Amino acid sequence: MPLPQVTNAELPSLFERQFTRCAVKSGETVVLLTDHNTSRDVVQAAFVAATALGAEVFEVGLSRTFDLQRVGHDRPGGGLGLMSALQSADLLCTFFPPNLSPWLAECRKEGTRVLSITDKPDQLKRLQAPEGTKEAVLYAARKYSEATTIRVTSEAGTDLTYRRGDPRWGELRAYYGYADEPGRFDQWGLAMVADFPDEGTADGQVIIKPGDLWILPFVRAIESEIRLEVREGFIRNIQGGLDAKAFQDWLDRNRRSADDLDPYAVSHLGFGLHPNAFWYDILTYGNSITDLTMAARGYAGNFLFSTGPGPHRRTKGHIDMPMTDCTVSFDGEVFIDGGKIVDPQAIIGRG
Known part of the structure; x- marks a missing residue:
């Protein structure tokens, strides 16, 4: 530390x-x-x-x-x-x-x-929004909002598609790090776009690989592969080693009954844009949620996968996992390629 x-x-x-x-x-x-x-x-x-x-x-x-x-x-x-x-x-x-x-x-x-x-002063200073953050985040949010089908792939084997845009599944969230308008919620140090997939539309496989991050409920770098089968908006199968066991046990622990699938629902999905946040901050600061709350979610080019809560689900079985090296496409147009934002209007200078 x-x-x-x-x-x-x-x-x-x-x-x-x-x-x-x-x-x-x-x-x-x-x-x-x-x-x-x-x-x-x-x-x-x-x-x-x-x-x-x-x-x-x-x-x-x-x-x-x-x-x-x-x-x-x-x-x-x-x-x-x-x-x-x-x-x-x-x-x-x-x-x-x-x-x-x-x-x-x-x-x-x-x-x-x-x-x-939520973060400590060093992170608050480093992650205070550089010039152009609001403009880049709002541009990225507009591009995302205009898309209907999102596809996420990776060399590790992730191939997930979902549909978005149904207003019943909550507002599109565009975080640029400060709350400057009436009714706005934002988070100091964050630059991210996210929303909930349309109910029942997330399908495919998600491969969480070593080096991806686990921010909730645990704060750690993934050390062993987690293989998730997603069908009709819910995780149906979990395979892997130690991290997969912890993933499974956390969701099971938060079931309210034997047939409660809410913890297994695919929750908010999105991507980070912050140029001064780095995936390896977890190596610098260790397993400290008060040092990594914003940096881990907001680093440029990550894809955030999560489970559990939604506009109509109140489960406590929430998992946040920022994934590295993913390719994210909006209606077939590549926006993030192998963990790198490729649309120049969404790239924020470090300031």
């Missing part, structure tokens, strides 16, 4: 740049949603930055922490007035992942901008 390089003296200016991109202005309200694992240095930097921009800022500290291996929590807490406080914010900063949680949707419906801040 490398020693920290960002000092406490740098943090307020780092947050001020981020809050400026999130369109924080004088007279707005910024709410910091924290728990007892949140770094006090980071919280104080957020206070200083919001105040410098003329915003009113206050902290809501939760008495409990969330299980970071799981997603989709109903409420951040049960206290009377908590949700009203969060929904009153112009910008809500959550210092733990709110992904796939109903309360996040409730805040966004009120027009609250929501920014997830």
Whole structure:
């Protein structure tokens, strides 16, 4: 684990740049949603930055922490007035992942901008969106949204197709690293496009190979091949060694009954575009979710495969696996070739 390089003296200016991109202005309200694992240095930097921009800022500290291996929590807490406080914010900063949680949707419906801040300062600095990130991500999202059939292949043997575009399966997610518009949710350090496949359309095989990443529920590099058979939107067969056994056991553990297939559903699928995130960050930082939450999902050219939750599924059996070296085609047009983005308008400069 490398020693920290960002000092406490740098943090307020780092947050001020981020809050400026999130369109924080004088007279707005910024709410910091924290728990007892949140770094006090980071919280104080957020206070200083919001105040410098003329915003009113206050902290809501939760008495409990969330299980970071799981997603989709109903409420951040049960206290009377908590949700009203969060929904009153112009910008809500959550210092733990709110992904796939109903309360996040409730805040966004009120027009609250929501920014997830989960990584440590070194990563926050390195992954702060370079110039042109928003434009490249929105372009990639438009290209993806115009496609009906997506095909993912690899030399390892992956050959997966799925259809997309049915509005019943949720919004297209385009993350460029800051929440600058009413009702927008984004995540500091991320550059990614993803959505859910149309129900029942994912078919083929997915080969997770050594060097691919496992971010949820475990934080590790894959060491042994996992072979998945996907049919009509669900994983039907799992083969392989140690990693395959862990994959199978995690999904089985999250079944609510013997015939519950929800953990085995294909969940959100997408790709990363961030030029300053690298798949080998896991070798630098080790198995640390607080150092790899954004980098592992967002590195340019990865294909993110996941299982479990969806717009109509609340299972806790969620797996996130960013895959390297895949080729991704939109209606037959290659967008990512062997892990390299080939469309020049979707390539972000490192800044």
